Amino acid sequence: MxxxxxxxxxxxxxxxxxxxxxxxxxxxxxxxxxxxxxxxxxxxxxxxxxxxxxxxxxxxxxxxxxxxxxxxxxxxxxxxxxxxxRPHHHLVCVSCKKVIDLHDARLDALRVSPQETQGFEVRAVRVQVEGICPACRARAKGPSGSRKPVSRR
Ligand SMILES: [Zn+2]
Ligand SMILES: [Zn+2]
Missing domain, CATH: 1.10.10.10 (Winged helix-like DNA-binding domain superfamily/Winged helix DNA-binding domain)
Structure with a gap:
């Protein structure tokens, strides 16, 4: 190729x-x-x-x-x-570990202040948004709508 x-x-x-x-x-x-x-x-x-x-x-x-x-x-x-x-960011489900592409121009425009980069030449800023995906949220609610305690690591 x-x-x-x-x-x-x-x-x-x-x-x-x-x-x-x-x-x-x-x-x-x-x-x-x-x-x-x-x-x-x-x-x-x-x-x-x-x-x-x-x-x-x-x-x-x-x-x-x-x-x-x-x-x-x-x-x-x-x-x-x-x-x-295209440079992009990621949505990560902390429960099932699914990774989904996230395109957001405002995140693309994120800049790290030069004072904080300690001499690094910044090549890219990639944001990882952590949360619970819709499937896991539905599962956590359960079929009857009663919340079961979700065990956390
Ligand atoms: Zn999930
Ligand atoms: Zn990706």
């Missing part, structure tokens, strides 16, 4: 399949989820290969890792000129 070559990456069948699966997804999958999806096409694929390729793609800027509350990293393709490549 031209995008990968332009970023100086060797294009192998595995790398292409991993990137294509990520580009087709807006779910911010984990490496394991990508592995399971791509293995259907490439049965010889190993999880270690997925990690290695994700790291190479990330280093080349073709893939972003999404930092969330997750124990496991989540990934997304960085595609110039598409919604996926």
């Amino acid at each position: 031209a995008l990968l070559r332009a970023r100086g990456l060797a294009v192998t069948e595995q790398r292409l399949a991993i990137f294509a699966a990520l580009a087709a997804s807006r779910d911010h999958p984990t490496a394991e989820q990508l592995f399971l999806a791509v293995r259907e096409k490439l049965p010889n694929l190993s999880l270690a290969t997925v990690y290695k390729n994700l790291e190479a793609l990330r280093a080349a800027g073709a893939v972003s890792d999404v930092n969330t509350l997750h124990e496991q990293g989540r990934y997304e393709a960085a595609l110039p000129g598409t919604g996926a490549g």
Whole structure:
């Protein structure tokens, strides 16, 4: 794929399949989820290969890792000129750990004051909005509308 070559990456069948699966997804999958999806096409694929390729793609800027509350990293393709490549923010459900893209021009305009950045050259400001998604809110209410105590970690 031209995008990968332009970023100086060797294009192998595995790398292409991993990137294509990520580009087709807006779910911010984990490496394991990508592995399971791509293995259907490439049965010889190993999880270690997925990690290695994700790291190479990330280093080349073709893939972003999404930092969330997750124990496991989540990934997304960085595609110039598409919604996926536009800088964006994330809504994260603290209950089910779902990650949803959030586009908000006012958040895009956020600037960190130079006094606070301690010499950092700021490349991007990404906001993670944490909350409870509609599905989890409905579940917490329960079918009868009676609130059950939700256990918190
Ligand atoms: Zn949720
Ligand atoms: Zn995203």
